[in-house]
Amino acid sequence: MKPTLSIPHPAESLVLSKVPAHIREIATTIKLVAFDVDGVLTDGSLWYGENGEQLKRFHSLDGHGLKMLQQSGIIVALVTGREGLIVPRRAAELGIGELYQNVRDKSQLIEELASRHGLGLEQIAFMGDDIIDLPAMHKCGLSVSVPNAPSYITQAAKWVTSLPGGSGAARECCDMILASQGALSQYLHSTRLTGPVIQ
Numbered sequence: 174m175k176p177t178l179s180i181p182h183p184a185e186s187l188v189l190s191k192v193p194a195h196i197r198e199i200a201t202t203i204k205l206v207a208f209d210v211d212g213v214l215t216d217g218s219l220w221y222g223e224n225g226e227q228l229k230r231f232h233s234l235d236g237h238g239l240k241m242l243q244q245s246g247i248i249v250a251l252v253t254g255r256e257g258l259i260v261p262r263r264a265a266e267l268g269i270g271e272l273y274q275n276v277r278d279k280s281q282l283i284e285e286l287a288s289r290h291g292l293g294l295e296q297i298a299f300m301g302d303d304i305i306d307l308p309a310m311h312k313c314g315l316s317v318s319v320p321n322a323p324s325y326i327t328q329a330a331k332w333v334t335s336l337p338g339g340s341g342a343a344r345e346c347c348d349m350i351l352a353s354q355g356a357l358s359q360y361l362h363s364t365r366l367t368g369p370v371i372q
Contacts, residue, residue, distance in 0.1 A: 200353035216339030238347030
């Protein structure tokens with residue numbers, strides 16, 4: 174259920190003060206946000222144990238941001254070119270049903286998501302950090318990247334976060350979209366969230 178918009182909080186203006194006006198305008202129309210995982214929700218490191226087990230480090234700020242997007246009625250999708258058991262576990266913790274692994278053509282997936290949810294491509298944002306993300310970034314209304322991505326990726330993005338991947342970059346994107354839509358204030362005025370707090 175989309176929360177009732179409340180009186181703007183000063184912090185909302187602070188969030189938007191770092192964002193160009195044309196990006197804020199685009200963000201007001203966003204209904205679905207797709208996130209790459211490695212390098213966006215993580216710092217891109219791949220840790221392997223001596224028995225072959227994989228480890229990934231996620232940031233709790235990002236998790237909270239993804240939850241706020243969902244509670245505000247914005248669809249969240251995780252799209253990764255890799256496959257494993259860790260990302261589904263994280264998605265389940267955050268209540269994200271739109272999880273796609275081993276995706277080589279992210280642009281095609283974005284088109285499928287738009288069709289399935291009855292959205293225009295201009296209503297979709299994609300946050301990525303590498304070459305495999307570029308076609309999807311070009312296709313969406315709002316393309317976002319992280320400052321530690323290759324320069325040709327950041328130059329292709331419409332907006333680049335100030336925080337690096339895996340260290341609150343996704344949260345920065347979530348806050349920007351919510352603030353642009355006037356939906357961040359209700360979380361700033363009240364810390365009450367529905368369900369268990371999982372970040």
